[in-house]
Amino acid sequence: MTFAARAVLEAIAKGEDAEALADAMVAAVLGQETVLLALAAREGGPHRWRRVIELAGVILAAERAGAAPGRGEGSTGP
Secondary structure: OHHHHHHHHHHHHOOOOOHHHHHHHHHHHHOOHHHHHHHHHHHOOOOHHHHHHHHHHHHHHHHHHOOOOOOOOOOOOO
16 A cells, blocks of 8 residues: 555645545555454444454554554555
């Protein structure tokens, strides 16, 4: 996502149309597993605690791997 963020900022700085780049960056962020799980857990319902436990597992696994959730090698996000 770093690449997408840089591309958006460069396009804006050059006065170019950055709509498509911005949409792609936002979609990439919102599509991350941690974001999707957090939103699902926030909604509540009968599966809330399963989602909360899964989200906690993803966060702790990323910490053990030495990376923030959703920021793995080759990531195109922020």
